[in-house]
Amino acid sequence: GAVVSQHPSRVICKSGTSVKIECRSLDFQATTMFWYRQFPKQSLMLMATSNEGSKATYEQGVEKDKFLINHASLTLSTLTVTSAHPEDSSFYICSASEGLGTAHSDTQYFGPGTRLTVL
């Protein structure tokens, strides 16, 4: 149980284009989903938290107009990198949890990640 998928697993795009990454909870309803970014040999950096049906909460320094997050259903959240540039190249990972977001007993289950390369 508690499986989270991400699509695509790898994407290469040209500078200036937009890329959409999907995150799905396959066997549970994810009230809260998280988006992380990970640079090579570094830890995960939280970008934003999204609760189903409401606007995402972005971490300081993350441009919300650049990284559009939509959490329209209890099983799907999307991250769109708009007008991507080479510096946006990174490994993007989503996670999902069943709780309401404030319940401290919930575990985050992670997707397999999406490697984005912007040429």
Place this chain on the structure above:
Amino acid sequence: AQKVTQAQTEISVVEKEDVTLDCVYETRDTTYYLFWYKQPPSGELVFLIRRNSFDEQNEISGRYSWNFQKSTSSFNFTITASQVVDSAVYFCALRVRDAGNMLTFGGGTRLMVKP
């Protein structure tokens, strides 16, 4: 503010050796959860364990064991009789009530198990 420190950035062992990965955390909250995740070369983070702040019992799962010591704010992870498949980056993470469901990650420890 919360902080998780994994002082060992890289550890290299030979197969069948035991290895302990250290994790030290900081928080003022009295209610919190600690986690360990494994990130193999494929990139996906695999959940290993969750421990709440009120349960200091050590846990063993096969070759894995965890030692939670509130007195030293540590949550160390030991792999017994390591195997090549254990090679991965291991992250320790902390979640506190006031931070909602947000995780604070340590920097990770890269474990290399050589045959």
